[in-house]
Amino acid sequence: MAEVHSTHIPKWKKDEIEEIKESINSHPAVGIVNVHGIPARQLQQIRAELYGSAILKIARNTLIERALDESDEKVRVLKEFIEGQTALLFTELNPFKLQRLIEKNKSSAPAKPGDIAPCDIIIEKGPTPFKPGPIVGEFQNVGVPAAIEGGKVVIRERKVLVKAGDKIQQQVADILTKLEIYPMEVGLNLRAVYEEGMIFRPDILAVDESKYFSDFMTAVRNAFNLSINIAYPTSASIRVLLQKASVEARSLAINAMIFEPDVIDALLAKANLQMVSLTAKLSEKALESKSERASEEAGEVKEGEEIYKRA
Incomplete structure (x- = not known):
């Protein structure tokens, strides 16, 4: 008689899968976020700041994948974004508001050896708070043009210390911390959001609000000017059109x-x-x-x- 093998799934895993599935089904928007490198203390702070707006669920990637497999077919696309230390966000917010909330809750942090620079890290020209000493050699060792002027250590010219995407070395990290330059951001990194059958990526959600508002106001002004120039009455332009017509009629009567x-x-x-x-x-x-x-x-x-x- 042939042996039958079955995979036993512990109850706690089944319960966690069911919890994730229930949260997916009960929220209109589901996000996938990267939680790599976030200290436990700050993670708890992030949970507190999200309270009332979104639920952060950290689970093993295999359990998240299993829950997605057992959910609606459209939401399974989120599996593509599971990599490294992953967590789920369940919310009633639309994807754009969720992205703004996540960005708002990020904080600056000092660089550690091995971190990848998120942008060009620049040392500006000018005086520093340091007195002459070994610090001058430390600056020069990492390529920062330092000198002593007036009893203070000064940076003689602007220097791009680390380019975006490059790894930060130990000596560089030490110098940045001494200069109180904190180039790293600590917080959730959104990978994708599912809502109503659609997947929203971060590049779509990263809206420049000031530019958007400026463009919107320009469009409003252009529309208003057009309605005035072609004498098209609207609730916004009717008062100006009547005033314009009155002035033109009076001018005609006087000239004629x-x-x-x-x-x-x-x-x-x-x-x-x-x-x-x-x-x-x-x-x-x-x-x-x-x-x-x-x-x-x-x-x-x-x-x-x-x-x-x-x-």
Whole structure:
């Protein structure tokens, strides 16, 4: 009779798999995060900061994979992102808000030997708080141009000490710590988020909020200007359009000398200005001649009126 072999799974593993499956099914968004290099104390702090917004679940990779295998087919894609020290995040937040929450909870940390520089680590030119001593040689040993000026150690020129992606050596890590330069970030690193059948990667979620807001405001201004220029009324532009139409109608009435109650004062003022301007251009002799002529005409009119009365 052939022997039958079966794999026995301890109860605690089954319970953990079921717990993960239940959390997957009860949350609209599930994230995969890297927890490598996070000290236990800071991990507890991160849990506390996420409380009420997301649940952090740390488990063995094999158990996470098993739980995903037994979950909806669409969410199984997250298996591709399981590597190294992995944890799950269960949340009601959308992926973009989750990414912002994770980034917000990151903190700076000193570099350790063997760490990979997340960006170019730069030593700026200028004075340091150190007095002359062995520190000058330590700077020079790692390629930092240091000298003594005025009883202080100074950096003579700006120096890229470690390029992004390079490994940080022991001596370099020591110098950075002495300079209180903490280039490393401690916190969760998001690898992917599943929501409603879609996978969101960090490069998609890393939105520059200030640029996004600036672009949005530019679009709003352009849309408003367009609606004004083509006279397309909207709730935002109707007041300006009415004001513009009123100004243009008034200007037309004044220029075309249309005698309307709303512009009669402006027309009289315009006529008065034209009269004053014309008067200023006439010579005194011409003005006297016109004045005499006006007096003669007035006398003739008066004489005519008297003759009419006698008749």
